[in-house]
Amino acid sequence: MSTQLGTLAELPQEYRDAMTRVGVAPLWPQMRNVLPHGAPVPVTKSHLWAFADVRPLLLRAGELTPVEKAERRVLFLADPGRGPGAMQATSTIYIGLQLLLPGETAPAHKHTPSAARIVVEGEGAYTVVDGDKLPMHVGDLILTPGGCWHDHGHAGNAPVIWLDALDLPLFVYLEGSYAVEAPLQSPRNRPDASEVEYRSAGLAPVRRRDRPASTAYPMMRFPWARTEAALRHLAEHNGGEAIELDYVNPETGQSCLPTMGFTAMMLRAGETRRPPQRSASAVYHVVSGRGSTMINGATHHWGPKDTFSAPVFAAIEHTSASDSPAFLVRIHDTPLQEKLGYYEERAR
Ligand code: 1HN
Numbered sequence: 008m009s010t011q012l013g014t015l016a017e018l019p020q021e022y023r024d025a026m027t028r029v030g031v032a033p034l035w036p037q038m039r040n041v042l043p044h045g046a047p048v049p050v051t052k053s054h055l056w057a058f059a060d061v062r063p064l065l066l067r068a069g070e071l072t073p074v075e076k077a078e079r080r081v082l083f084l085a086d087p088g089r090g091p092g093a094m095q096a097t098s099t100i101y102i103g104l105q106l107l108l109p110g111e112t113a114p115a116h117k118h119t120p121s122a123a124r125i126v127v128e129g130e131g132a133y134t135v136v137d138g139d140k141l142p143m144h145v146g147d148l149i150l151t152p153g154g155c156w157h158d159h160g161h162a163g164n165a166p167v168i169w170l171d172a173l174d175l176p177l178f179v180y181l182e183g184s185y186a187v188e189a190p191l192q193s194p195r196n197r198p199d200a201s202e203v204e205y206r207s208a209g210l211a212p213v214r215r216r217d218r219p220a221s222t223a224y225p226m227m228r229f230p231w232a233r234t235e236a237a238l239r240h241l242a243e244h245n246g247g248e249a250i251e252l253d254y255v256n257p258e259t260g261q262s263c264l265p266t267m268g269f270t271a272m273m274l275r276a277g278e279t280r281r282p283p284q285r286s287a288s289a290v291y292h293v294v295s296g297r298g299s300t301m302i303n304g305a306t307h308h309w310g311p312k313d314t315f316s317a318p319v320f321a322a323i324e325h326t327s328a329s330d331s332p333a334f335l336v337r338i339h340d341t342p343l344q345e346k347l348g349y350y351e352e353r354a355r
Contacts (some may be wrong), residue, residue, distance in 0.1 A: 131163015146231025296333025
């Protein structure tokens with residue numbers, strides 16, 4: 008079954024040169040690289056980005072680079088497995104930390120990749136998505152799906168930092184990534200859909216069949232206060248199971264974005280969890296609490312606002328500090344893998 012395949016070095020040099028001239032190459036020396044046995048061999052290396060390390064550099068970017076010169080003032084998290092400057096945290100997931108200072112705006116654009124933001128620090132910022140003004144409070148998840156206009160503004164009086172998650176690496180790989188730009192939008196004068204139509208889980212407005220495809224994303228904002236309350240409530244009644252809630256489209260029950268999944272997690276005080284090995288890669292953002300996570304044998308110690316990554320099929324063990332529960336959001340590519348038909352979990 009695992010016969011040793013022939014190598015390039017075994018082939019005569021003049022044959023190799025002839026192949027190169029014609030623009031072909033032999034498959035067999037590279038076969039195992041692209042089809043390893045049993046499980047993929049990830050390029051991604053797990054890493055923890057401590058907020059305390061990134062924050063001062065981001066605030067310095069606020070002094071060094073005016074927002075007009077940046078369009079989006081972001082420091083992105085570079086996967087060490089891909090070397091310095093890699094614009095991805097895992098195979099499919101881009102993560103950045105974005106700074107907006109009081110009074111600043113970031114102009115409207117729309118692009119093919121989808122994005123979501125998790126607010127990390129500060130109050131008073133907002134994002135306008137297709138005319139809906141979405142207030143940004145710490146922990147909120149705000150969607151800007153592919154093809155939706157979005158601009159940002161900040162009416163507060165201290166810096167605001169949020170985490171951006173995009174399926175950008177996938178779109179770059181597909182040669183499908185581009186943007187269209189526009190001036191700032193004038194928001195509609197009404198609260199966003201999470202405050203009106205979609206206030207109650209399990210109760211959705213009657214679905215209109217005649218709606219245009221552009222309203223495929225009925226709810227763009229998931230307020231953290233409700234997410235945390237739902238997790239705490241679940242913790243009281245789920246008999247010691249893992250406390251996890253997926254962010255979904257409230258009309259369809261499907262993942263809230265096409266390729267990226269978002270899962271809110273609570274770890275009880277002093278709890279240890281060993282999730283199955285998942286074929287999805289993931290980035291964990293700590294909303295509150297402290298603890299540690301062992302990923303493929305190496306341990307990250309984390310606290311509020313820290314972010315860490317896990318490659319595909321990682322062996323993971325989370326432990327929360329004994330004095331209080333911890334709340335994290337897991338950003339992953341399960342929806343993409345399900346659509347491609349290969350998402351998998353292996354019990355440990
Ligand atoms: C983008 O549109 C935003 O709208 C943030 O805030 C980060 C990174 C790459 C490509 C587009 C934003 C981004 C981005």
